[in-house]
Amino acid sequence: MTDSExxxxxxxxxxxxxxxxxxxxxAARAFSEExxxxxxxxxxxxxxxxxxxxxxxxxxxxxxxDIEARxxxxxxxxxxxxxxxxxxxxxxxxxxxxxxxxxxxxxxxxGEALMAELIPMxxxxxKDVEARLGEDFEGLxxxxxxxxxxxxx
Numbered sequence: 269m270t271d272s273e274x275x276x277x278x279x280x281x282x283x284x285x286x287x288x289x290x291x292x293x294x295a296a297r298a299f300s301e302e303x304x305x306x307x308x309x310x311x312x313x314x315x316x317x318x319x320x321x322x323x324x325x326x327x328x329x330x331x332x333x334d335i336e337a338r339x340x341x342x343x344x345x346x347x348x349x350x351x352x353x354x355x356x357x358x359x360x361x362x363x364x365x366x367x368x369x370x371x372x373x374x375x376x377x378x379g380e381a382l383m384a385e386l387i388p389m390x391x392x393x394x395k396d397v398e399a400r401l402g403e404d405f406e407g408l409x410x411x412x413x414x415x416x417x418x419x420x421x
Contacts, residue, residue, distance in 0.1 A: 292415075299397065306389050311382060316341055316349035321375070324359060325383045329374035331364070347371075358382060 284290050307313040319339040336343045350373050353359045358379035364370035398405045
């Protein structure tokens with residue numbers, strides 16, 4: 269919406285469907301669900317499990333606290349996802365030798381193999397979305413980067 273369009277909005281005529289933060293949330297959820305269909309159906313992974321695996325694929329090993337901060341999930345969700353992934357043999361968990369409250373996790377060979385198969389699938393989906401958006405993708409990508417960096421002044 270332009271500034272001139274915003275000036276006429278009041279509580280009485282506000283439509284959440286036109287509210288940018290709401291639209292971003294809905295779009296993010298739709299795209300996330302499109303990706304989730306891939307890893308849920310083929311690999312039996314939940315969204316939290318996917319996020320934990322994707323973070324570990326990039327970082328090698330990390331603490332639950334690190335992953336919580338990086339993937340914007342509550343510590344309990346990260347811990348439960350890590351427990352399920354450990355039960356499946358996709359990662360290992362061990363307490364820090366100095367600070368027993370800190371738990372380190374890393375992918376097993378099975379976890380790395382799963383991600384090596386899964387990553388090309390999600391990259392292909394992103395490329396498909398890029399193709400569908402055409403020229404608009406670059407602008408969207410720049411805008412999202414600015415929003416995520418807090419640069420919306």
